[in-house]
Amino acid sequence: MDEGGLDPIDKLASLLSRLPGIGERTARRLVHHLLRTDRGLMVEIARALTEVAEDVHECPTCHTLTADGTSCHFCRDLRRHRDVVCVVSDVQDQAAIEATGEYRGLYHVLHGTLSPLDGIGPDELRIASLFARLREGADIEEVILATPPTVDGEATALFLSRTLAPTGIVVSRIASGVPVGGDLAHTDRMTLRKALAARQRLGHATPPPTAGGDRP
Amino acid sequence: MSTTLSALRAVHFRNLDHVELEADPGLNVFLGNNGQGKTNLLEAVHLCAALTPLRPAERVKELIRFGQDEAHLSAEFALELPTVVDVRIHDKGKRATIAGKPVRDVSSIAQRIAVVAFTPQDLDVVRAGPKARRRALDRFCYGLDPTFVHRARAYERALAARNRLLKEHVVDEAQLDAYGPVLIEAAAAVYESRVRALRALSPAFTEAAAGITEGGLAGTLRYRMHGLDAAPAPAAYAGELARSLQRARGKERARRTTPVGPHVDDIEIQMGEHAARRLASQGETRALVLAWKIAEVVCLTEARKAAPILLLDDVAGELDPARQRALFDVAEEVAAQVFVTTTHEQTLPAGRAGRTFVLDGGAVAAQGTL
Ligand SMILES: [Zn+2]
Numbered sequence: 001m002d003e004g005g006l007d008p009i010d011k012l013a014s015l016l017s018r019l020p021g022i023g024e025r026t027a028r029r030l031v032h033h034l035l036r037t038d039r040g041l042m043v044e045i046a047r048a049l050t051e052v053a054e055d056v057h058e059c060p061t062c063h064t065l066t067a068d069g070t071s072c073h074f075c076r077d078l079r080r081h082r083d084v085v086c087v088v089s090d091v092q093d094q095a096a097i098e099a100t101g102e103y104r105g106l107y108h109v110l111h112g113t114l115s116p117l118d119g120i121g122p123d124e125l126r127i128a129s130l131f132a133r134l135r136e137g138a139d140i141e142e143v144i145l146a147t148p149p150t151v152d153g154e155a156t157a158l159f160l161s162r163t164l165a166p167t168g169i170v171v172s173r174i175a176s177g178v179p180v181g182g183d184l185a186h187t188d189r190m191t192l193r194k195a196l197a198a199r200q201r202l203g204h205a206t207p208p209p210t211a212g213g214d215r216p
Numbered sequence: 217m218s219t220t221l222s223a224l225r226a227v228h229f230r231n232l233d234h235v236e237l238e239a240d241p242g243l244n245v246f247l248g249n250n251g252q253g254k255t256n257l258l259e260a261v262h263l264c265a266a267l268t269p270l271r272p273a274e275r276v277k278e279l280i281r282f283g284q285d286e287a288h289l290s291a292e293f294a295l296e297l298p299t300v301v302d303v304r305i306h307d308k309g310k311r312a313t314i315a316g317k318p319v320r321d322v323s324s325i326a327q328r329i330a331v332v333a334f335t336p337q338d339l340d341v342v343r344a345g346p347k348a349r350r351r352a353l354d355r356f357c358y359g360l361d362p363t364f365v366h367r368a369r370a371y372e373r374a375l376a377a378r379n380r381l382l383k384e385h386v387v388d389e390a391q392l393d394a395y396g397p398v399l400i401e402a403a404a405a406v407y408e409s410r411v412r413a414l415r416a417l418s419p420a421f422t423e424a425a426a427g428i429t430e431g432g433l434a435g436t437l438r439y440r441m442h443g444l445d446a447a448p449a450p451a452a453y454a455g456e457l458a459r460s461l462q463r464a465r466g467k468e469r470a471r472r473t474t475p476v477g478p479h480v481d482d483i484e485i486q487m488g489e490h491a492a493r494r495l496a497s498q499g500e501t502r503a504l505v506l507a508w509k510i511a512e513v514v515c516l517t518e519a520r521k522a523a524p525i526l527l528l529d530d531v532a533g534e535l536d537p538a539r540q541r542a543l544f545d546v547a548e549e550v551a552a553q554v555f556v557t558t559t560h561e562q563t564l565p566a567g568r569a570g571r572t573f574v575l576d577g578g579a580v581a582a583q584g585t586l
Contacts, residue, residue, distance in 0.1 A: 114391060116380040117373075121391060151373040151398055159394035 063109040063126045081105040083141040092185035100193040113152040142170040161202040172199040218523035220553040227288040228281040230256040231578040243570025246557045253575040254557040264291035326362035330524035342501045346482035357413040371402040382472045404454040420511035428542045442480040523552035532563035541565040
């Protein structure tokens with residue numbers, strides 16, 4: 001869509017309506033609300049948007065989003081346990097796990113899950129860099145798979161656990177208890193804390209040739 | 217106690233311009249010639265009560281009155297508290313609220329309201345392929361336990377993902393291996409719900425079939441796992457399916473689609489020793505479908521401690537007065553609210569009390585009592 005020729009109000013409404021969950025009517029209401037009540041807020045939002053757009057980038061190691069130098073504060077924090085990496089699908093899930101206060105290791109953010117229906121395979125996720133990280137970082141002893149308890153999240157965990165099997169690194173999966181089909185970001189802290197604590201070690205000594213029905 | 221709809225408003229819905237009605241807690245009859253809107257009104261009741269279309273494979277846009285942007289349905293249900301269900305349909309989809317709150321999870325409506333619908337297409341349950349029976353059983357599973365929808369969707373997603381991978385030019389074995397166990401686990405969950413539902417439905421079906429034919433029809437329901445033609449114990453299903461998938465590997469690669477699983481299983485309707493699909497006469501077909509519906513009403517009432525709302529579309533065209541009476545008797549017994557469409561009041565079994573609404577050109581032209 002080209003917003004070039006529109007008047008500024010129409011242009012802003014049209015841009016806002018591209019956001020998920022915001023229809024044209026809501027976008028228009030937001031614009032008029034801002035105009036009526038608080039123009040200072042608009043300037044602040046504009047400034048914040050520019051900052052985020054210009055400064056936020058993926059951490060080269062764990063791929064979380066950060067505005068800090070190059071590495072994120074998780075990767076730089078020397079008090080965190082460096083022998084365990086928790087793999088999450090996105091930064092919201094990372095925040096949910098961080099909020100439990102239970103986890104003190106490092107993270108790896110995949111930026112999605114496998115999703116053949118959307119054309120997302122391993123190459124579209126930050127999986128190659130996870131392997132590179134595990135190869136290079138000799139001190140990593142455990143990988144906790146905390147992808148969401150959805151069909152695609154489970155398949156991603158299984159894919160990773162089988163691909164990681166030959167490395168000899170301990171691979172564990174957060175325990176169920178998180179509602180099936182739900183997402184971590186909306187799971188309460190207590191449940192997530194228990195799911196982390198009761199994580200189960202996955203073993204795939206010899207990966208079965210096909211759908212073997214041998215979920216641990 | 218039963219679930220009832222107390223008031224309904226339909227605006228710009230299909231051919232209905234603006235209809236408002238107060239429903240009888242018992243029987244409601246939508247009268248009118250074909251094309252005047254009586255089935256559309258029944259569909260409006262179904263959409264509010266179930267948030268899904270009455271007729272399968274419906275495109276949302278067809279639900280909006282020609283020339284309008286939006287259809288708006290609103291129904292008040294007498295639950296523990298009077299509860300308003302509001303549905304707005306745009307060309308891109310629909311938005312529903314229950315008691316003013318947006319519906320995030322479709323099963324939240326089925327937690328409160330159960331619906332059993334009977335339309336002429338339901339005869340397919342006996343005479344058509346397995347798909348119609350799976351759909352009928354899955355609807356019943358959903359009525360018994362609304363969370364079934366999550367299991368069904370998880371399975372559909374795993375199946376679709378796996379089939380997509382099988383269609384790739386070069387099949388990614390590692391990804392396929394990852395989706396296999398997920399598919400099997402989801403399949404086993406669907407299967408377990410289906411078997412549990414069938415265990416409740418089957419005896420009620422047998423009883424109803426005998427009841428409406430005065431003992432003339434020995435009807436039974438039996439689950440048949442594809443390729444096994446039997447129903448393994450739920451705990452054994454995952455293993456059976458895994459073996460079945462392994463055996464069908466060659467076929468799977470050739471056809472590029474998952475050949476076994478709950479999406480191809482069947483529920484066999486038997487008359488005595490024989491499969492009804494091949495042998496049932498017109499009359500027997502109707503009796504068996506009727507028995508299935510009656511069994512649903514009985515089981516849902518028992519499981520939910522509240523009768524479902526019964527929607528009957530043109531049953532007079534399919535059921536003779538004696539069989540209609542059997543259906544109405546069951547409804548009365550469990551105190552179910554009934555909505556029925558018909559062209560003539562005389563086609564209904566005599567001696568029922570209720571309200572009539574005459575539909576003409578997309579509007580309620582007259583109201584009366586039976
Ligand atoms: Zn980092």
